[in-house]
Amino acid sequence: MPRGFHRRPEQERESLGFEARVTEEAHQSLRLWLRMMSCNMEIQSVLRRRLRAEFGMSLARFDYMAQAYRHPEGVSMRALSNYLMVTGGNVTGLTRELQKEGWVSRALDPQDRRSYLVRLTPEGRAMFESVATVHESWVVSLFADMLPADRARLTDLLGQVRTLLAQADLAQDRSAEPVAD
Template sequence: MAPVDMEARAHAGHPEELRLWLRMLTCTQLIERDLRSHLREQFETTLPRFDLMAQLERKPEGLRMSELSRRMMVTGGNVTGVTDQLEKEGLVERVTDEDDRRAFRVQLTAKGRQEFHAMAQAHEEWVVAALGGLAPEEIRTLHQLLGKVKRHYLELETT
């Protein structure tokens, strides 16, 4: 089903919470579709590649594959495939883990950092444009409300 159609699943008789969830899902999918398109057109890359590089940018010392998989919420096989591609292009490298010499960490190369910074700057501009229909106060309010939803959900997970 196309992202725009997600809200069509609910009608006025459904709980407001369900309708809100479908609205959030639709908005997320629309923005993500736009980001994927921009990344492909301007950088000839994919969102999973961008996401993996973003994780590595946050951890200059590198991350183990299992940690990358956990942070990206994808299978180890997905991370391995993306890492292999990025390594062939000289954007990441595998280095021996100092804590466990049998394991390795993946880290950005200098070329990878440079390419990621260009993508990250463009990505930020695209997200700002995507949310440009909201006033600054509306953005703050929405951010606070979604934070409340997140906290509530995390509390439910621990009970």
């Protein structure tokens, strides 16, 4: 068992989540990362279930449509793959499915005839807007019992985390660059 973890009775472990199994001797950063991952997984699980039950839609489809909605002028399939952090094959499959539904159109990119631009159709935009409104209400309800000041503080703290991570990533990139003679 990795250092910093200890066993508790099974029922208690399950109710507290994986991050609660880290002992005080473990790095607080590890505990923070595990807590953030656990919260993200819980939120996604709730949203995934609700999207499927109410709209017969996967979270992947919703995320795809959200990216297409953000780019009314069209978005390349490569960019979609990057935004969604999935393979090109996944984007191609989703594109085909959504085209069959009549929610997206795909056309050659006039700037690069080797790639396609994807756009929501008017029906797709309307469908996404109705789902997104409900999705937003679900997210709001998940955090409704938090004090507004706590939500604002957590948002600020997570913004600081993103800034620190971006700076660390940039510093790593710089240290990997070859030194000129």
